[in-house]
Amino acid sequence: MPLTLRVDAARWRQHLHDTWTDQLVPVAKGNGYGFGRDRLLAEAGDLGARTVAVGIYEEVPAAPDADVVVLSPWRPFLDVPESDRVIHTVSRAEDLRAIPAGSRVVVELQTSMLRHGILADRMPEIASRGTLDRVRFEGWSIHLPMDTGDNVREATELGRAARAVRPGTLWVSHVRTGDLASIGEDVRLRMGTALWLGDRLALDVRATVLDVHPVRRGERVGYRQRRCPADGHLLVVSGGTAHGIGMEAPTAAATVRQRAVTLAKGGLDAAGRALSPYTVGGKQRWFVEPPHMQASMLFLPSSVKAPVVGDEIGVDVRFTTTTFDRVILR
Numbered sequence: 001m002p003l004t005l006r007v008d009a010a011r012w013r014q015h016l017h018d019t020w021t022d023q024l025v026p027v028a029k030g031n032g033y034g035f036g037r038d039r040l041l042a043e044a045g046d047l048g049a050r051t052v053a054v055g056i057y058e059e060v061p062a063a064p065d066a067d068v069v070v071l072s073p074w075r076p077f078l079d080v081p082e083s084d085r086v087i088h089t090v091s092r093a094e095d096l097r098a099i100p101a102g103s104r105v106v107v108e109l110q111t112s113m114l115r116h117g118i119l120a121d122r123m124p125e126i127a128s129r130g131t132l133d134r135v136r137f138e139g140w141s142i143h144l145p146m147d148t149g150d151n152v153r154e155a156t157e158l159g160r161a162a163r164a165v166r167p168g169t170l171w172v173s174h175v176r177t178g179d180l181a182s183i184g185e186d187v188r189l190r191m192g193t194a195l196w197l198g199d200r201l202a203l204d205v206r207a208t209v210l211d212v213h214p215v216r217r218g219e220r221v222g223y224r225q226r227r228c229p230a231d232g233h234l235l236v237v238s239g240g241t242a243h244g245i246g247m248e249a250p251t252a253a254a255t256v257r258q259r260a261v262t263l264a265k266g267g268l269d270a271a272g273r274a275l276s277p278y279t280v281g282g283k284q285r286w287f288v289e290p291p292h293m294q295a296s297m298l299f300l301p302s303s304v305k306a307p308v309v310g311d312e313i314g315v316d317v318r319f320t321t322t323t324f325d326r327v328i329l330r
């Protein structure tokens with residue numbers, strides 16, 4: 001009863017190829033953007049990536065074929081794999097002193113993100129204490145917000161300040177490949193979403209219809225024994241909370257007030273109904289009740305021709321929060 005991601009492999013790889021430059025550092029973290037991390041690491045290898053990035057130490061592959069930057073910063077309490085392939089991100093002065101001597105390190109600078117990082121202003125003093133000399137310094141990391149239009153300027157200024165302290169590669173995010181040259185020489189760009197999910201038309205998500213029941217208006221159905229809103233069909237389709245389906249507040253259907261109520265309750269269905277991400281007959285359909293672990297129940301009005309068991313229907317998912325049962329490249 002699979003929730004399936006079908007990938008038009010030729011089209012997808014064409015986009016990867018068109019996007020690729022030697023400065024790219026493909027990011028394969030979390031759920032692997034829906035594809036799975038192993039698949040992305042293999043594709044990165046085929047593209048010729050010398051360095052890849054993962055999110056956390058647990059995601060470092062057992063025997064990496066490339067250098068692996070771990071994006072989440074090193075902390076003294078983390079379990080760290082022993083591999084000369086691993087490049088650590090260090091984002092605090094005390095961690096620069098505490099990380100084992102000789103570790104490969106990029107130093108993360110604080111940006112307008114205000115997530116992790118050392119203030120560039122503090123680096124001269126920190127470096128003067130020799131902290132950069134006890135590690136294998138691999139450069140500076142600059143993590144920027146979704147491109148606001150100001151990212152190139154911010155990267156350029158931070159990079160200039162940092163390189164006055166110690167020359168090295170600048171590892172940046174969320175700028176366009178075409179802007180890299182204006183930031184300076186020896187700049188690398190971490191990229192996930194725009195690389196793997198940059199051509200949505202290469203991707204098609206399908207759920208399977210598992211059951212179809214005719215229903216009458218007012219008939220009670222589901223775990224919650226809700227009443228059906230009208231005559232029609234109840235569809236049981238693959239995909240549920242275990243896949244990440246319906247785990248966000250619905251957007252298109254709800255008024256601002258409904259959304260506020262829904263959010264306050266921490267789930268779907270504040271007004272008794274929520275629009276699902278499933279489409280039948282070209283339209284998104286209503287959930288009958290919040291999704292179950294691996295299946296969801298939808299209502300289809302009698303004006304729409306019901307699918308039959310085994311048919312596939314479309315689903316509009318967020319790839320970074322969805323776990324597919326199958327990923328098929330063709």
Ligand SMILES: *Cc1c(COP(=O)(O)O)cnc(C)c1O
Binds near residue numbers: 027172174
């Ligand atoms: C996730 C991440 C990226 C990649 O982000 P995308 O928006 O998927 O391209 C780059 N840099 C850092 C530090 C990240 O955590």
